[in-house]
Structure formats: C-alpha cells, structure tokens
Amino acid sequence: MSDAMGTWGDGIYDNDSALDGLAALVARREGTTEAARLVAHIGLLAWLDPVGVTHDPPALWVRLDDHAAAIAQLPEDTRAALQRLRDDPEGVTEHGSRTPEVQAALGGYCDGPRMDALLRFPGAQPVIDELAGRAVAQLDRVLGRKVDLYEVAGDLVALGVLVELAKAGLWTPQPARVAAWRTGFAAIDKATRSERGFWWKYVRRVHTGFDLLAPPPPDAPAKRARPLVRKPAAPAPAEPERYTHPKFGAGTLIARTGSGDGATLELRFDDGVTRKILARFLAPERS
Known part of the structure; x- marks a missing residue:
C-alpha cells in the first residue's frame, strides 16, 4: 500500500481514512444546541471518538454553560458522569469498553468508555438514532457502488459505528438490510483484483462486522474461509521470488x-x- 495513504492494518478502523471518517460521522451537527442533545453528543464522543472530548474540551463545556438550568434538570447520574468527564477528560477516556468480539472486527483505535448515564436518559435516544441513520445511509451509498476495496475502506467505518451501537443495545439492525450490505461488499471484494495478499484479513474483519449485526442464514454459502486441508495432488509451492x-x-x-x-x-x-x-x-x- 502506498506510503502516502497512511497506516493500514486488518481492522475496520485500522486506516487513516476510516479514522477521519469516524470523526466526521460522530461530529456535532449544526443545530445541536439543546442541553440534552449536547450531553448525548458528548457521551457519543467519549465512547466512539474520545479525542473529540480531549482535543479541545473547553469548547464543549462553554456550550453547556449556556444551559446550566436545563442541565440541572437532567438525572443525577447523568450530571455526575458529565462532571467527571469535564473534570478529567483524558483520565476518564483512558480506558475503553470494547468487547473482544467487537475489537476483533474493528481493531483497537477510538475505544472510549461507554458511559450509559450520558447515553440512556430522556432526550438522548434521538441523537443516537440520528447517528445510526447517518451510518446506515453511508453504507447504503458506498456498498451499492462498483468500486474496489481500497476506495470504500474508509467509508466502512460506518459499519463499525453500527456494530458498537447494536452490541450496546442502542440500535437494532434490519437483517434484510445487513444482507444487502453483505452482498454489495462481496461484489466489491470480488471486483478487487490487486493486492489480494493484503486484503484477505481485512475482508474477514468486515464480514465479522456483518455477522455481529446479523448472523448469515444457515444455508448461506461459505465465505472468506481458507481451505482446511490441502489438495492431495497439489505440487509443492515454488519458492517466492x-x-x-x-x-x-x-x-x-x-x-x-x-x-x-x-x-x-x-x-x-x-x-x-x-x-x-x-x-x-x-x-x-x-x-
């Protein structure tokens, strides 16, 4: 892979384009001014893109200070969690919450604490639903194109976001839609001819992400699996040049x-x- 394209690994998040896309996907939208929406947004940032609350946290708190009366009406555990994050954003976001099965698909980047007090309170769910909607629309768009893996890898960060939301019980995937995404991705994988030695692990991680959203039907054809046994008559492989x-x-x-x-x-x-x-x-x- 070209040096100019940055660092690549096997996970869905393990490339620079995906990390840039994640920041754009989770970023606060214009019009997010109500206190509850701002708090939910901060909760999503701390969990899904922790640098968003450690890079320039004063800007977040300034917005909240304009809504002190509304913040005071939020549940006590929500206010306490928000204060802990405000007092020590780097310390609070130091430890992640990703399960091993999710990390096996996404990799280790952008793993912050899932603070349910900032995500499960009146007024938070619409913000989460809007994020899920943006991620769904992104997958609908990119997995319906006739391109190669290199062109869509960054956009597939949306799959990682949906996996995190679904495994946390904050969003419910539609199996038929996941099946359509799986089919679109398989077509893109098949159309990618170059650098197959690089892509096979990444492809496996993406399929793991789909499986976490909705397991494939029992009669689905086997995919991405390497042969468990060698063909008896296969000649010994030549030494690589x-x-x-x-x-x-x-x-x-x-x-x-x-x-x-x-x-x-x-x-x-x-x-x-x-x-x-x-x-x-x-x-x-x-x-």
Whole structure:
C-alpha cells in the first residue's frame, strides 16, 4: 500500500481514512444546541471518538454553560458522569469498553468508555438514532457502488459505528438490510483484483462486522474461509521470488508487468508496504 495513504492494518478502523471518517460521522451537527442533545453528543464522543472530548474540551463545556438550568434538570447520574468527564477528560477516556468480539472486527483505535448515564436518559435516544441513520445511509451509498476495496475502506467505518451501537443495545439492525450490505461488499471484494495478499484479513474483519449485526442464514454459502486441508495432488509451492532495493530493502514478488528494462515488479516489502518499482532498480535477493 502506498506510503502516502497512511497506516493500514486488518481492522475496520485500522486506516487513516476510516479514522477521519469516524470523526466526521460522530461530529456535532449544526443545530445541536439543546442541553440534552449536547450531553448525548458528548457521551457519543467519549465512547466512539474520545479525542473529540480531549482535543479541545473547553469548547464543549462553554456550550453547556449556556444551559446550566436545563442541565440541572437532567438525572443525577447523568450530571455526575458529565462532571467527571469535564473534570478529567483524558483520565476518564483512558480506558475503553470494547468487547473482544467487537475489537476483533474493528481493531483497537477510538475505544472510549461507554458511559450509559450520558447515553440512556430522556432526550438522548434521538441523537443516537440520528447517528445510526447517518451510518446506515453511508453504507447504503458506498456498498451499492462498483468500486474496489481500497476506495470504500474508509467509508466502512460506518459499519463499525453500527456494530458498537447494536452490541450496546442502542440500535437494532434490519437483517434484510445487513444482507444487502453483505452482498454489495462481496461484489466489491470480488471486483478487487490487486493486492489480494493484503486484503484477505481485512475482508474477514468486515464480514465479522456483518455477522455481529446479523448472523448469515444457515444455508448461506461459505465465505472468506481458507481451505482446511490441502489438495492431495497439489505440487509443492515454488519458492517466492525475492528482490532487494537500495532504499526499501527486501521484498517478495507479487506481480510482474512488461519485459526487459521496461518491466515493472510489484513487491510486498518486509516493512509491510506494497510498491511497484522498475525492474532495473532491483536486484535478486541473495540466499
């Protein structure tokens, strides 16, 4: 993967584009001025995008200070949780709340505390429903396009948000809709021809996310599973071709295009990055 595109890993949240998309998805919308809505928004930020309450927290509290009388009418546990977060935003958001099964799909980024006192009080649910609605609309849009995995990976952060909301019991998915998303994603996966050695783990994590929302029907065809046994007659795999580059070091050949001095080799380097480099700049790795 190109260095310019940032850091990539296997989880749904494990790329820079997804993290940027998460911040945009959870960000406060214009018109969110009522006290209850502001408190619910702060609760979502602390849980789903903790940097949103640690990066510039005074701006949040200034908005709330304009609604002191309304804040005083909120439940006592809500007011207490809000005060704890206001007093020590970094300390309160230091520990996450993601379950191992959800983390297996999303990865470890943006895992804050789920403070139910800031999410389950009168006036909070509409804010949560609006966030879920934005995430649903995003998946409807991106999984209906004829593109490749690289183009949709950032937008699939919406799937992670819905998984978090569903597992917390704050939003209920529609199995038919999840099935449509699963079908759309499978088509995108099938259309992605390049860098398959990179994508297979990420694809598995995305399917795990769909499974957390709605398990596939029992008669669904097997997906993403690697063969458990080798074919008896399969020949021993050839040794992978290895090359070295004076700057990037050693890498394994993935694909080759062209011939002679104009040939281009696509290599998966030992630093985890895939690059396309002219053959004349490479030398076979010595054993």
